[in-house]
Amino acid sequence: MGFPWATHLIVLCETKEKAMSLYAELQPYLRKRGLNLAKDKTKVTKLTNGFDFLGFTFRKFYKKNGSHKTIIKPSNETMKKARARIKEVFIQQTGNNVDALISKLLPVIRGYANHWKRVVSKKAFNNMDAYIFKLTVKFLQKLHPKKSWKWIKKKYFQPDKNGQSNDKWLVTNGRYQIIKMAWTSIIRHEKVLGYNSPYDAKLKEYFENRDIKSFNNNVDSRQKMAKLQNYKCPLCGNSIVDFSKGLERHHMIPKCQGGQDTYKNLKLVHISCHTKHHIDFPAKGPIPTTKQLAIAKKLRNRQRQGMFLEMEDPNFKNLIETIN
Numbered sequence: 001m002g003f004p005w006a007t008h009l010i011v012l013c014e015t016k017e018k019a020m021s022l023y024a025e026l027q028p029y030l031r032k033r034g035l036n037l038a039k040d041k042t043k044v045t046k047l048t049n050g051f052d053f054l055g056f057t058f059r060k061f062y063k064k065n066g067s068h069k070t071i072i073k074p075s076n077e078t079m080k081k082a083r084a085r086i087k088e089v090f091i092q093q094t095g096n097n098v099d100a101l102i103s104k105l106l107p108v109i110r111g112y113a114n115h116w117k118r119v120v121s122k123k124a125f126n127n128m129d130a131y132i133f134k135l136t137v138k139f140l141q142k143l144h145p146k147k148s149w150k151w152i153k154k155k156y157f158q159p160d161k162n163g164q165s166n167d168k169w170l171v172t173n174g175r176y177q178i179i180k181m182a183w184t185s186i187i188r189h190e191k192v193l194g195y196n197s198p199y200d201a202k203l204k205e206y207f208e209n210r211d212i213k214s215f216n217n218n219v220d221s222r223q224k225m226a227k228l229q230n231y232k233c234p235l236c237g238n239s240i241v242d243f244s245k246g247l248e249r250h251h252m253i254p255k256c257q258g259g260q261d262t263y264k265n266l267k268l269v270h271i272s273c274h275t276k277h278h279i280d281f282p283a284k285g286p287i288p289t290t291k292q293l294a295i296a297k298k299l300r301n302r303q304r305q306g307m308f309l310e311m312e313d314p315n316f317k318n319l320i321e322t323i324n
């Protein structure tokens with residue numbers, strides 16, 4: 001199925017009895033779509049108890065005056081994973097300089113900030129910023145074990161050079177600075193209208209537009225780049241509006257070969273595509289031709305669909321027969 005979230009489902013109802021009866025009521029609906037409820041993964045709960053869904057926690061709160069509000073925020077588990085991912089960057093960059101750290105850290109920070117900004121994440125952002133700050137201080141002290149804190153402070157910390165905030169404590173390498181997640185303005189999630197469902201092919205366009213709309217709330221020049229490349233990753237041909245995958249800037253003609261920082265030469269690509277691309281075509285090697293790029297794109301997509309290819313493979317059928 002083309003939609004990864006199609007296999008996850010929440011149903012909201014008034015009473016527990018109604019919820020319980022839905023198990024039976026949903027069966028025909030799901031069967032028609034080749035789906036089944038995984039009993040062990042299905043649960044009925046009160047909204048005031050809260051529940052985790054696709055990395056977010058949903059919970060309804062009652063105020064003293066009787067009114068209520070449902071809050072959505074990144075789940076604890078997601079926050080834990082995000083911290084682990086950030087820590088991994090610091091560990092990988094141990095011994096490298098601050099330039100390397102910043103260049104690896106920025107896409108990760110941007111990725112989470114954009115993924116979370118649709119929900120109430122102020123606290124989550126502050127929490128992550130504090131965590132990144134703590135790791136950065138450790139990183140710098142390790143990098144200059146013989147220098148005083150005062151020296152480190154003077155060398156690396158500067159006020160926000162873009163004037164986006166009043167922050168005076170940003171790690172800067174002259175050109176780039178470690179941004180704060182808390183700067184991300186939190187935008188309200190654009191509601192899926194009434195009966196629209198990603199299942200309906202005719203509504204595909206609606207969903208694409210909706211994703212592009214949220215992409216356009218992304219602040220910097222990436223917005224312009226994305227539009228110029230029709231919101232597609234040039235290396236695999238798939239959409240780049242799903243931020244959870246993380247994006248990087250790629251120079252079609254590498255900088256070391258005279259490529260420029262122009263909109264013509266820069267493309268936004270998936271991090272995973274980028275890594276694979278430079279394994280196939282190292283920046284210092286010959287510049288790949290259009291034909292080579294097309295072949296690499298085809299191979300990459302074929303690998304991605306590995307499961308389906310294997311099932312059609314005669315060897316796979318033999319294997320199944322042997323097992324049976």
Ligand SMILES: [Zn+2]
Nearest residue numbers: 233236270273
């Ligand atoms: Zn891609």
Ligand SMILES: [Zn+2]
Nearest residue numbers: 249250251274
């Ligand atoms: Zn590149």
